[in-house]
Amino acid sequence: EPEVTQTPSHQVTQMGQEVILRCVPISNHLYFYWYRQILGQKVEFLVSFYNNEISEKSEIFDDQFSVERPDGSNFTLKIRSTKLEDSAMYFCASKRTGGESPLHFGNGTRLTVT
Amino acid sequence: TQLLEQSPQFLSIQEGENLTVYCNSSSVFSSLQWYRQEPGEGPVLLVTVVTGGEVKKLKRLTFQFGDARKDSSLHITAAQTGDTGLYLCAGASNFGNEKLTFGTGTRLTIIP
Numbered sequence: 001e002p003e004v005t006q007t008p009s010h011q012v013t014q015m016g017q018e019v020i021l022r023c024v025p026i027s028n029h030l031y032f033y034w035y036r037q038i039l040g041q042k043v044e045f046l047v048s049f050y051n052n053e054i055s056e057k058s059e060i061f062d063d064q065f066s067v068e069r070p071d072g073s074n075f076t077l078k079i080r081s082t083k084l085e086d087s088a089m090y091f092c093a094s095k096r097t098g099g100e101s102p103l104h105f106g107n108g109t110r111l112t113v114t
Numbered sequence: 115t116q117l118l119e120q121s122p123q124f125l126s127i128q129e130g131e132n133l134t135v136y137c138n139s140s141s142v143f144s145s146l147q148w149y150r151q152e153p154g155e156g157p158v159l160l161v162t163v164v165t166g167g168e169v170k171k172l173k174r175l176t177f178q179f180g181d182a183r184k185d186s187s188l189h190i191t192a193a194q195t196g197d198t199g200l201y202l203c204a205g206a207s208n209f210g211n212e213k214l215t216f217g218t219g220t221r222l223t224i225i226p
Contacts, residue, residue: 004156033212043157043202043216056213091156095212100164103147103212105156 002026004106006092012112013082021077021109023092032075033093033103034067036060043091049075082113116141118205118217126223130192135201135220138185143205146179146186147214151200193224 005024013019025032034046048055049067066078075094079086089108095101118139127133137146145164149157161170163179163186170177174197176189186203200221204214 031212035214042218043204043214045213045215048213058213093156093212100145100162102159102162103214105158107155 002104004092004094004104006090006106006109008109009107010110010112012114015084015113016081019079019082019111021079021090021092021111023075023077023106024073025075025092025094026096026104027073029094029096029104031055031095031098031101032067032069034077035091035093035105036088037091037108038085038088046077046090079111082111084113087111087113116143116205116207116215118203118215120201120203120217120220122220123218124221124223126225127193128225129195133190133193133222135188135190135222136185137187137203137217139205140184141205141207142183143215144183144208145206146183147204147206148177148186148188149202149204151202151219157202157204190222193222195224195226198222198224 007022032049035043037043045058047057047061047067064080068076089110091108092106093103095103121136145162147162148160151157161177166181166183168179174191178187200219202219203217
């Protein structure tokens with residue numbers, strides 16, 4: 001069964017550094033999302049992306065965050081200047097269409113900011 | 115801000131018993147989803163309920179959406195050790211828009 005693939009599985013970075021988290025959504029999917037989960041807390045919505053633009057973003061998704069779909073397969077989340085509180089598991093998700101099409105999550109990238 | 119509270123947070127029962135997990139909110143959702151999450155993996159969708167009062171069954175799992183679309187329950191009949199895991203509910207304020215509000219999670223342990 002097709003999967004959403006995220007790399008790397010674990011990223012360690014120093015505070016203030018830029019990180020790019022990479023995702024390869026399922027190939028015929030059109031809607032893309034990033035969520036995060038701080039250790040011990042709820043999964044939180046960050047951003048949705050459709051038709052090469054952001055559809056919606058949460059308050060967490062400030063100017064330090066950006067998303068891009070640079071080619072037909074990758075979907076990236078960039079954090080420009082990481083803070084300690086950005087440490088979390090970041091999940092990419094995709095779905096084929098709107099409506100009741102199921103949402104598929106990747107296995108996440110654990111970001112540790114030191 | 116929409117919130118979804120799940121109860122109980124932790125549940126440990128013997129194999130073969132029945133259990134119910136609850137997901138409650140003061141907000142109305144257009145749809146509600148249940149996920150299961152294994153350690154080190156992303157959430158995996160189990161079911162989506164859309165209509166108030168809707169009941170969906172997935173083998174031994176029964177999901178119900180409240181009439182007012184503010185709450186949901188997951189009932190497991192004759193629990194098995196393979197049911198052990200973290201169960202998450204998530205609500206969408208607009209149907210098909212996966213800006214989901216996730217619940218606090220229920221960690222279920224089935225004791226053999």
